[in-house]
Amino acid sequence: MSTQIRPAPVKRSIFVHAPQAHAFEVFTDGIGLWWPKTHAIGDAELDKPVIEPREGGRWYQRGVDGSECDIGKVLAWNPPSRLLLAWQLDPDWNFNADLVTEVEVTFMPEGNGTRVDLEHRYLERMGDRAEEMAEKVGSPGGWTAVLQLYSEASEK
Amino acid sequence: MTNAARLISALADPTRRAVLEKLKDGPRPVGEIARGLPVTRPAVSQHLKVLKDAGLVADRSVGTRRIYYIDPRGLGAMRAWLDQFWEAALDAFKLAAEAEAKKTNKKEGE
Numbered sequence: 304m305s306t307q308i309r310p311a312p313v314k315r316s317i318f319v320h321a322p323q324a325h326a327f328e329v330f331t332d333g334i335g336l337w338w339p340k341t342h343a344i345g346d347a348e349l350d351k352p353v354i355e356p357r358e359g360g361r362w363y364q365r366g367v368d369g370s371e372c373d374i375g376k377v378l379a380w381n382p383p384s385r386l387l388l389a390w391q392l393d394p395d396w397n398f399n400a401d402l403v404t405e406v407e408v409t410f411m412p413e414g415n416g417t418r419v420d421l422e423h424r425y426l427e428r429m430g431d432r433a434e435e436m437a438e439k440v441g442s443p444g445g446w447t448a449v450l451q452l453y454s455e456a457s458e459k
Numbered sequence: 460m461t462n463a464a465r466l467i468s469a470l471a472d473p474t475r476r477a478v479l480e481k482l483k484d485g486p487r488p489v490g491e492i493a494r495g496l497p498v499t500r501p502a503v504s505q506h507l508k509v510l511k512d513a514g515l516v517a518d519r520s521v522g523t524r525r526i527y528y529i530d531p532r533g534l535g536a537m538r539a540w541l542d543q544f545w546e547a548a549l550d551a552f553k554l555a556a557e558a559e560a561k562k563t564n565k566k567e568g569e
Contacts, residue, residue: 313542317549321560329556336555339548419552421545426538 312424319417324383326417327410331356331386354388356380362388373398378405385409393429404428469513474498475506479529482516486528514538 319326329336335351350365352374360377375398379387388406393399404425411418470476474496481492493503507527510516514537517530 311538313538313545315542315545315549317553319553319556321556325560325563326556329559330552333555333559336559337548337551339544339551419549421549423541423545426541429537 312422312426314423315421317419317421318413319419321416323410323412323417326419327383327386330408330410330419331382354386356382375403375406383410390423402428469509469515472506472509474502475510478503478506479510479515482527482529486526488521488524488526492527 321329331354334354338352340349348367350367352364353362355361355377358377358380360380361373362375362377363371363373365371373391375389375391377387378389379385386408388408390404390406391398391400391402393402404423407422407424409420411420470479477496478492481487481496489500489504489507492507493500496503498506507516507518511518511527514530516527518525518527520526
């Protein structure tokens with residue numbers, strides 16, 4: 304079927320009562336302070352996520368057992384105003400080197416604090432992958448895949 | 460609700476599954492979807508809304524009519540999930556950044 308959906312980017316803004324450079328630092332170096340603990344990838348319990356502070360740096364999660372799981376990488380490193388990350392997790396929360404969605408975060412001084420704008424874009428690329436997977440299991444239009452998901456989940 | 464939970468709850472209702480079945484062979488307006496189903500047209504619209512929120516169907520306007528079709532990739536649900544994820548993450552980030560900023564201020568004031 305040719306009817307495809309191109310989802311709008313996810314956009315979120317928040318105002319932080321902290322200086323711009325500080326906000327950038329807590330977002331990057333301090334990511335372990337705020338990253339939701341419930342979203343660990345891999346089998347090991349999450350210790351903390353790490354963003355390597357340079358363009359081309361890795362973005363990964365470290366498990367309590369010392370194991371590492373990639374989330375993506377740093378595409379642009381412009382402290383204290385901008386960070387561009389590649390989010391390379393598929394809808395099943397598995398790292399996929401061929402999948403690149405972008406998370407752009409900007410930090411703008413505003414009043415007595417900082418406005419932080421986040422945009423997660425190119426989500427349709429996750430759909431391309433989902434569609435490929437659906438084709439591999441021979442389910443046209445993803446319809447069979449949806450029903451399969453439903454029956455698997457309801458059996459649990 | 461998680462992505463999977465939303466999908467399951469959307470598909471748990473037999474009428475909603477019947478509505479999806481009707482869209483299997485291509486886009487349809489509400490009237491055509493409601494035909495042959497043992498529920499009212501407003502009820503069908505309500506079911507379509509739930510399916511849309513779950514990212515299972517999408518709609519578009521054709522003239523004065525609204526046409527519904529299956530989202531072949533479930534991206535709506537994925538997007539809804541990420542939206543929720545970033546909202547929670549940024550709230551936690553704000554708390555962390557402001558707590559750290561307070562610590563720094565205290566040190567400087569001493």
